[in-house]
Amino acid sequence: MSEAGCLRVGLSRSGRGDRSCVVLSSPWNGNDELMVEDLLSGDMTRLTDNQATDGDPAWSPDGSQIVFVSNCDGYEEIYAVNAGGGVVTRLTVDPAADVAPAWSPDGRRIAFVFYRGGNVDLYLMNRDGSGLTRVTTNPAGDWDPSWRAR
16 A cells, blocks of 8 residues: 555554554545554555544554544544454543553553543553543543553
């Protein structure tokens, strides 16, 4: 697949460093799509193809999945897709925005920013979207979750 005429607007590199998930702003459909690029061969595999804006990709620690944010169902929600392509699975369901997904080092949980009730807090969920847990409860906005290995 050619990326001629596309503007790279985001990038997330796999843990092994051999692949990157590229967010391309594409002229063929006028929005941002996710593609995986093999950094050795230059081959590109398209992960999303819709009329929505897809972005903010994050690789699972084992390199098998990518979580990302899309507004394909009308709201910014978190989705997952296998790194080789396939079915896109919606992980969050709410009319408010869920953004900035970040994998735990063991790949079992995902932290993210959750907009609810006029406040911005950090939440956790299992890799399948279950087990929603609120992490922060202060009136200030909490942004950009990240993990560190113990």
